[in-house]
Amino acid sequence: MPMPRRGLIAASLGLAAPALSSAGAQEAYPSRPVSVVVPWGPGGPTDAFARVLSQRLSTDLGQPFPVDNRVGANGTIGMAFAARARPDGYTVVIAPNSTYAVAPHLYQLPYNNERDFVGIGLLVSMPIFMLVHRNSPATTVAEYVALARRPNSRLTYANASVGATSHLASEMLLQSAGIEVLEVNYRGGGPAVQAVVAGEAGMVFMPAAAVMGFIRSGELRALGVASATRSPLAPEVPTFREQGFPDVEIVEHVAMLAPAGTPQPILERLNAACRAALRAPDMQPRLDALAVTAETRPLGEWAAYAAAESAKWGAVVRARNIRVQ
Template sequence: MRNMMVRLATLALAMCIWASGPGVAMAQPYPGKPIRLVVPFPPAGATDVMGRAIAQKLSEGLGQPVTVENRPGAGSTIGTDLVAKAAPDGYTLLLASGSLAIAANLYSKLGFDVIKSFAPVSLVGHVPHMLVVNPSVPANSVKELVALAKAKPGQLSAASQGNGTLSHLELELFKSATGIDVLHVPYKGSNNVMPDLLAGNVSIFFDSVPSSMPLVKNGKLKALGVVGSQRLPMSPEIPTLAEAGLPGFDVKNWFALLAPAGTPKEIVQLLNAQVVKAVSAPDLAQRLASQGAILESSTPEQLAMLMKTDLAKWGKVVKDANVRIN
């Protein structure tokens, strides 16, 4: 009888251990394994640099490796689609940029919805753009450039990083706001624009601060205005376009952390807290200052609002300018 009771007790204990196993696994605190951060652009670009810096800080704060995986292509939509379809468990994240809102208005068939397919976590920062011209252009301010363009309709040329890129849509927004007519010349990236811009073959360019600022500093380009709501800490003498006579001209080339829709709120909140902590670290700000990056965080709600606002804004620009992808 006693042996039977012992066997029954042992069996009961084994069943309890078996039954509690899945519960223990499910109750394991997040994160319990490495996290993948998808960057939908090639290595070495601004998004990649920002992604790797943030990944390092998140790794330190979360106690798990956060590895960057570059998935470029189709205006960032390939990597974005991968994350949209990933399990909403916090182990696959996306470092998105403002180009996401542009791509959503350019590509007719996407496998995801920019708003509905993601759980916004936080802004990470932004890299300002500025309006630069070749020194031969007889204009030292936005007002003078607009006057020159109106005096010579269709004769000034403006480069962009390519059809449908941020620099292209900034140009279209500028044309719409000022009523000028300039010739758009699309290139494939800033590196391909620069030889012609420096040679004077094209006159106007909306470019990122890290790319153009060294050329402005040595007098090879003229900076007429910053595209954003604030002047640059590194060059406070350059006015914003709003200050230069275009009120409301505020474009933010932002970067943000997104998770797949359906990710538990507690995971989103934990990730948000870690991003806030990361962008507040002085060493990270110093590390990215040379890239022209300005770090900033947000609440998930603030990021969601920014995404909706950008989606509508770029939708109007794309429609009004009849922008098409080749």
């Protein structure tokens, strides 16, 4: 008898073996819906990616993976909710590094990342661009820095959220260049980008997913990309390193986590399923449309990555004296 399609997928991912439930009985995983907590609002880059991945996991694993948006305080509301969930594999979190690596340095939290969560793995990365109004006199990062150094400079930058990767990228540039630019706070990435399009603020850093349309239409000018190499989304935009600012390097990473105590076999299965989904050829057009790049890493690499990421952004928060007002 030919094996059904679901059985073929499960076998290829190593999912056919049963997992122990909390009651000690054996059952196939997943045997019911898996809640995907997204600690950011609907329509944003993290949410959009989470929905694409969840749909694929539902197809591959044969159970729904519904997205549950729990919004507030730079993602920490959703993380606190997930930290209280049963560690049985039926609640996971998809969140950016601003939530799992930066927020603990800014907030007094009711949970501890190292104690209360375990990483399933990185999923995707998003390049971050520095953007100015289309009529700005600056066409390079160096020209922007020169403008900021002029006496009585009135340059401003739009901040979408305190502690977001876009905010930290702005602060990294100011520190690297030895300049100060007035910060103007907005309620989210959309309003921050629109403020620069309208000329209300002079500059913004933002993940590609939120701004590629403005770059391609010419409404915003990209001066630099903060990743280690140029982005294939806009290969004409040089990196900060190329322009003499090697300290400005930041990428928005999105990862999947689970409550601490989730059984190791389930973590391994979810890691394998995510990696298989993100490497599938038919997923590539969907990832391209979201302006994200797959970051499929083995489960065992999470601990070292998370420690380094937390140390890196903790140092930036302290050096720039970033505080939640």
